[in-house]
Amino acid sequence: MKKIINQALIGFLKALSYLPFPVLFALSDLMYLVLFHVVGYRKKVVYTNLRNAFPEKTEQEIDAIARKFYRHLCDIGLEGIKLHSISEKELDKRITLYGLEKTEAYFRQQKSIILLGMHYNNWEWSASLQRLSSHQLLMVYNPVRNNLEMERFILGMRERFGAISVPVHKSARTAIQFDKTERPGCIWLGADQTPAPNTRFWTTFLNQETPFFSGPEKIAEKTNQPVFLHYVRKLGRSRYEVHFIELFPEPAKANPDDILLTYIDRMEKIIQETPEYWLWSHRRWKHQRPEGIKLIERLPKQQE
Template sequence: MSKKKIQNQKSSGFFSNPGKWTVVVLLKAIALLPFGCLYFLSDVLYVVIKALVKYRSNVITENLKHAFPEKSENEILILRNKFYRYFCDVSLESIKLYHLSEKQLQKRITFSGTEELDAMAKERNGAILLAFHYNNWEWSSALQQQLTCRLLMVYNKMRDNAAMDDFLQNARQKWGGEAVQMGRAAKVAFQYFGKTEPVVLGLIADQSALASSQLWAMFMNREAAFFAGPVKIARKTNQPVFFQYAQKLGRGKYQYHYELLVEEPAKMDDKEILLRYIEKMEEVIKSNPEYYLWSHKRWKHKRPEGTALIQ
């Protein structure tokens, strides 16, 4: 495609999708708000989605009941309301990332375990980093500033909304990491590996996989499908697998932890690696369950007949 055609497409984007571009302009305006105003807006949003909209109330309640069958109806209700408050905060914090300054970043987030992650990635020509939808996962893109090797951040491209997709990718890549679309993740990673250029391949690996997946396991008391890609890449490259989780220290303040999950993945099978990842996720979720993304339809698929459940 010629340069002129590309420029014409960009210039006509607003007029072809004015509603989507207007939303992006609004998000950029929100990102400029100081934190005091941002959390005031979050408090208002909390009342709206809890009492008026009742955002995915049935989905959240069902997910919590399955995950914590020992809890009473009232305890589930309290937990759901805590989740709503967290959800409002983390949604606006994710938007704020677009205009988050380095000074603000240093005041609000710290890292633990990055030295081992960086050292092993350089020694082994790379590392696999498995994260999940817990606390503020978006701000972890600043991990690149703690590494001497390249951070590749795998993401799901937003369909039919290029304006929003561009907004999110610009926010994620502002600290120097490279956002890579999920379908291209393995190819891009192996290109770096082939150049013997160490990279940390970061994946939000608790995404809902298709029902046709061959990796099914119990996750928070329910059967769930998992993508095979992360563990297959780890086993093929024999690069160490690390686990990331975010600990909330206060409103808008987090510490990101990095722990070695599997040192020699080639010596293990896919099932063992996946079960270790699930075990760590459940351990973190159960410590403060309101900070997991319960509104996500994580358990929407049913395991096909004939597909074994990993034990």
């Protein structure tokens, strides 16, 4: 019965993806009313995260950010489903790419690269960038628990333009393997996700003690693959700029901690500028730093 229900839901989502954008925008507006005013989807999590991240803001300012966030959340939810059927022509109208010439220069040198992304604006459409990049795009993901049908649907959308989905536990091995193939790889990591509390990398982020996966710095140090920031800027509803910003051309020569610290600094500044576009409904600060794990200091201002 569960499988039948999942298949019916996936069929509905596929049909939904063929609706034109004006209809999707209308549905998104309706979803906002339901999620925010009726259901109150994760409102406690969202408001708590915002208050802790911005203690200097008034309650009215926090409420304004939260309302904008919920509207944006509904938009990107439907945009993600649209990835199932959207055409390349439509994507070209809605995504402008900057910095690809830098990554292509590394491809010509037969060098793989590391792309550190975040759950900010529409990260799902980045799977379509494979058609513009010579590198093999390797998108790291957390497997969907107990729902194989839904996982196949999501991975099918992400891989329809040629990207390869890589389970998080295989990310380091895959990055190293593609460093030795004829076609260099570009491993995309959503590095703002929450690891287990016993991770060694804890620092301050948005005014709170926060753990980060140390995998990106380990991969960068071992492979010396150039590290880029993947930044998506919103121009309007379903219209974005995607920026590839080089952070470390030779990460093996850097202090390993500085790789993540630089990424965190850049990400924090972006979120502080337009906070409504980050994923505030995620329980990012659900862990407390264990005793015995040292808090890593942020980079001094002059080194940012």
